[in-house]
Amino acid sequence: MHTHHAYRVWNCCLSLKYGLMGLLAEEPLHGYEVKTRFEAMLGGTWEVNIGQVYTTLQRLERDGLVRPVGPRGDRGKLLYEVSEEGRRVLAEWMDQPDSGPQELREDIYVKLLLAARLANGDLAPLLSRQKRAYLQRLRDLNRLEERARRDGRSDLARLVRGALLHTEADIKWIDELSETAISGESE
Amino acid sequence: MSELVRLTEITKVYQGGVTGALNGVSLTVEEGEFTAVMGPSGSGKTTLLNLVAGLDRPTSGSVTVAGSDLGPLGETALARFRRDHIGFVFQFFHLLPNLTVLENVLIPAQLKSRVSSEAAGRELLAQLGIAELADRYPAKLSGGQQQRVSIARALINRPTLLLADEPTGALDTRSGDEVMELLRQLHRQGKTVLLVTHDAKLATRYAARVVSVMDGRIVDDARLETADREASDVIKVRGEETR
Numbered sequence: 001m002h003t004h005h006a007y008r009v010w011n012c013c014l015s016l017k018y019g020l021m022g023l024l025a026e027e028p029l030h031g032y033e034v035k036t037r038f039e040a041m042l043g044g045t046w047e048v049n050i051g052q053v054y055t056t057l058q059r060l061e062r063d064g065l066v067r068p069v070g071p072r073g074d075r076g077k078l079l080y081e082v083s084e085e086g087r088r089v090l091a092e093w094m095d096q097p098d099s100g101p102q103e104l105r106e107d108i109y110v111k112l113l114l115a116a117r118l119a120n121g122d123l124a125p126l127l128s129r130q131k132r133a134y135l136q137r138l139r140d141l142n143r144l145e146e147r148a149r150r151d152g153r154s155d156l157a158r159l160v161r162g163a164l165l166h167t168e169a170d171i172k173w174i175d176e177l178s179e180t181a182i183s184g185e186s187e
Numbered sequence: 188m189s190e191l192v193r194l195t196e197i198t199k200v201y202q203g204g205v206t207g208a209l210n211g212v213s214l215t216v217e218e219g220e221f222t223a224v225m226g227p228s229g230s231g232k233t234t235l236l237n238l239v240a241g242l243d244r245p246t247s248g249s250v251t252v253a254g255s256d257l258g259p260l261g262e263t264a265l266a267r268f269r270r271d272h273i274g275f276v277f278q279f280f281h282l283l284p285n286l287t288v289l290e291n292v293l294i295p296a297q298l299k300s301r302v303s304s305e306a307a308g309r310e311l312l313a314q315l316g317i318a319e320l321a322d323r324y325p326a327k328l329s330g331g332q333q334q335r336v337s338i339a340r341a342l343i344n345r346p347t348l349l350l351a352d353e354p355t356g357a358l359d360t361r362s363g364d365e366v367m368e369l370l371r372q373l374h375r376q377g378k379t380v381l382l383v384t385h386d387a388k389l390a391t392r393y394a395a396r397v398v399s400v401m402d403g404r405i406v407d408d409a410r411l412e413t414a415d416r417e418a419s420d421v422i423k424v425r426g427e428e429t430r
Binding site: 013015042043044045046047124128131132135136137138139140141142143144146147148156159160163164168171172175178179 | 227387388390391392395397399401402406407409411412413414415416417418419420421422423424425
């Protein structure tokens with residue numbers, strides 16, 4: 001499978017690899033242009049190291065997925081375009097739904113399970129602190145969404161909307177745990 | 188800022204059920220604050236709002252609003268207190284169907300003085316962007332328009348405190364946003380707003396203070412920061428990383 005091959009070879013992010021390829025599929029770009037375009041598409045939520053971009057482009061070139069167009073421009077800049085094979089591989093990735101396991105990356109999941117063991121099962125302080133952090137996050141996201149819409153940055157607004165709904169779900173989860181904690185305590 | 192609302196050790200017991208009951212709630216609200224009271228249905232958040240509005244009385248504990256202790260007030264005095272200090276916006280608008288928009292808006296004003304404040308009513312409707320609806324009847328209006336009318340009615344007596352109980356609950360997203368924008372503008376003009384909602388997104392978008400109510404008790408009182416953060420400080424998009 002292609003992805004297994006990629007796991008061994010690519011030491012960074014698959015969505016960066018395909019993101020760069022996707023932008024090069026629109027039109028040939030220099031390394032720096034594709035970096036700024038990638039960051040702009042993500043509304044500044046993902047800052048990419050320029051070195052990482054060049055390394056990625058070199059690997060894509062080595063694997064025959066992109067190729068340089070024409071001679072080196074001023075200051076040695078090289079224009080890249082996507083190869084036919086690159087377009088095929090990109091389309092394959094785009095058609096593949098994200099079907100892996102649900103990712104729970106934040107520390108709260110482990111903290112919660114530990115607190116149930118260590119704090120005599122008293123989760124209330126942990127839940128209350130976490131809820132506050134989520135509420136602050138929700139407020140920050142709300143402001144970011146309003147700003148993005150005002151500035152006509154619809155790509156960013158879409159991302160923020162997803163983040164907002166995730167945070168809302170996190171709060172529901174905390175509330176559910178708190179309710180169980182409260183009713184457990186009064187029984 | 189001075190204190191506008193003080194609830195002290197409030198208990199509210201309902202005969203035959205626990206839904207909406209309160210159990211030892213204390214809360215103060217400062218003048219000029221936009222506070223959201225958030226909780227699931229049956230948590231007691233509407234009861235709390237009704238006590239502040241003088242629409243209901245606690246089983247024990249005291250409610251003080253704008254310097255008046257509501258406990259000793261009789262029904263007439265309580266009605267006067269509501270008329271002078273409270274503007275209330277309900278989920279289902281509660282407009283009288285046989286009265287025009289303007290007449291609905293003027294009900295509280297007519298309770299206050301016999302002099303018609305029609306000019307004030309029309310001005311308020313204009314401020315809320317519904318001047319042209321003044322002579323129509325509620326049944327002919329959309330939900331968002333009806334809620335604007337109910338906001339005008341809540342404001343006609345220049346209340347000290349604006350209370351809103353799920354004001355967007357019966358509206359579509361767009362009308363709901365417009366109604367909330369109105370509340371935000373009123374807050375920016377100095378109005379103290381107390382919003383009851385089950386919706387965390389709504390609460391944190393408009394209120395800098397979020398009081399969480401659960402099972403008749405206040406379980407959290409969060410004062411949130413209002414900052415324009417960089418997108419990268421608020422969201423981090425990460426690709427699938429390989430090890």
